[in-house]
Amino acid sequence: MATLSEAFTAHPVRLHHPHLLDFSSLRELPDSHAWPELRDHPCSAGGCGGDPDAHGDPIPVIDLHDPDVLPSLARACETWGVFQITGHGVPAGILDRFESQCHRLFSLPAERKLRALRQPDGISGYGLARISSFFSKLMWSEGFTIVGSPAEHARKLWPLDHEQFCEVVEEYNREMKQLAGRLMTLMLASLGFCADDVSWHRPGGDGFREASSVLQLNSYPACPDPDRAMGLAAHTDSSLLTILYQNRTSGLQVMRPARGGGGGGRWVTVPPVRGALVVNVGDLFQVMSNGRWPSVVHRAVVNRTQHRLSAAYIYGPPSHAEVAPMRGLLGPGGEGTPLYRRVTWPEYLGIKAKHFDKALASIKVAASAAAGGGGSQP
Numbered sequence: 001m002a003t004l005s006e007a008f009t010a011h012p013v014r015l016h017h018p019h020l021l022d023f024s025s026l027r028e029l030p031d032s033h034a035w036p037e038l039r040d041h042p043c044s045a046g047g048c049g050g051d052p053d054a055h056g057d058p059i060p061v062i063d064l065h066d067p068d069v070l071p072s073l074a075r076a077c078e079t080w081g082v083f084q085i086t087g088h089g090v091p092a093g094i095l096d097r098f099e100s101q102c103h104r105l106f107s108l109p110a111e112r113k114l115r116a117l118r119q120p121d122g123i124s125g126y127g128l129a130r131i132s133s134f135f136s137k138l139m140w141s142e143g144f145t146i147v148g149s150p151a152e153h154a155r156k157l158w159p160l161d162h163e164q165f166c167e168v169v170e171e172y173n174r175e176m177k178q179l180a181g182r183l184m185t186l187m188l189a190s191l192g193f194c195a196d197d198v199s200w201h202r203p204g205g206d207g208f209r210e211a212s213s214v215l216q217l218n219s220y221p222a223c224p225d226p227d228r229a230m231g232l233a234a235h236t237d238s239s240l241l242t243i244l245y246q247n248r249t250s251g252l253q254v255m256r257p258a259r260g261g262g263g264g265g266r267w268v269t270v271p272p273v274r275g276a277l278v279v280n281v282g283d284l285f286q287v288m289s290n291g292r293w294p295s296v297v298h299r300a301v302v303n304r305t306q307h308r309l310s311a312a313y314i315y316g317p318p319s320h321a322e323v324a325p326m327r328g329l330l331g332p333g334g335e336g337t338p339l340y341r342r343v344t345w346p347e348y349l350g351i352k353a354k355h356f357d358k359a360l361a362s363i364k365v366a367a368s369a370a371a372g373g374g375g376s377q378p
């Protein structure tokens with residue numbers, strides 16, 4: 001007769017959803033979640049930890065108070081497309097409270113989380129990573145996406161007590177919005193621009209107040225067979241920039257392309273640094289910088305013993321604003337070559353939902369048209 005644990009293994013608990021699992025019930029990796037061809041996986045390749053790249057160059061940790069912050073940002077964005085920040089001004093207490101609420105959410109019984117399931121035509125709610133549809137195997141993770149107020153979904157998760165979660169998430173979102181506006185100003189300055197060069201920037205204190213954002217909470221349960229599982233498959237974010245909080249368990253990896261740009265590359269772990277936040281260059285900053293700052297390809301891997309949490313604050317322009325290569329990057333009179341056509345964020349998200357990793361290529365200006373110029377302010 002099968003033991004209880006064998007019974008669980010033979011019949012992974014599939015919830016009332018064809019692709020969501022109750023991870024806590026599994027003692028073995030089901031075939032649906034076993035990724036072939038993971039030869040570059042960190043644990044099997046012996047590369048777990050904060051490995052610098054092949055040339056000994058670590059992923060930059062930048063103190064925003066450093067007098068040399070602008071050249072450091074420019075170098076990090078150009079060479080890595082990712083960096084960590086300290087001196088960001090987000091109080092440690094807020095990060096701790098936020099992490100506790102994320103933990104509280106993902107620790108709910110699976111059937112309760114399913115009450116807040118993301119609807120097929122919606123953005124907010126609980127479910128698989130959106131990019132899952134592009135892969136034949138499923139990812140070892142669950143997500144909760146929040147756009148605007150978390151109240152509607154939080155009420156379904158905690159019918160009697162959703163305020164606590166909402167207050168903490170709203171506080172975190174306010175901090176992230178302020179920080180993202182500050183990063184925009186610094187990153188633009190490091191490219192040689194001022195905030196007013198962006199069409200949707202408004203005069204006054206919080207000049208990027210019209211920005212849009214999505215908060216993506218990710219949970220990666222401990223996995224019985226981490227070398228064959230994938231937490232979140234390789235992708236770029238569709239944002240201008242993403243601010244990522246990760247708990248003390250490592251798992252985020254970025255692709256460091258080979259020098260010389262001839263293809264190939266290597267996965268490098270972004271080690272958790274207490275109190276630091278990770279910043280990714282997103283697709284729309286690649287457009288604005290006319291390809292000078294690459295949108296970083298990244299993924300999340302899992303491990304055998306630790307539960308990992310992360311939260312991505314995905315930051316972009318207001319939905320009406322068009323993003324295009326900055327005119328000043330095109331040549332002295334702006335008459336140079338824009339590599340990308342102008343797009344709004346909603347339009348780009350639609351393109352990404354259809355073309356995934358070919359989305360940026362699909363908004364590239366054809367070589368002959370590009371020769372005619374036409375870049376503009378985003």
Ligand SMILES: C=C1C[C@]23C[C@@]1(O)CC[C@H]2[C@@]12CCC[C@@](C)(C(=O)O1)[C@H]2[C@@H]3C(=O)O
Nearest residue numbers: 123129130131214216235236237238239352
């Ligand atoms: C605004 C969005 C960006 C996002 C797709 C979404 O509509 C909502 C979730 C975002 C997210 C988070 C996890 C990784 C990602 C690639 C995904 O599958 O869903 C991103 C999407 C993105 O940046 O394109």
Ligand SMILES: O=C(O)CCC(=O)C(=O)O
Nearest residue numbers: 216218251252300310312
């Ligand atoms: O979990 C991570 O470290 C990565 C998450 C991520 O890439 C995302 O939510 O877009």
Ligand SMILES: [Fe+2]
Nearest residue numbers: 236237298312
């Ligand atoms: Fe991402």
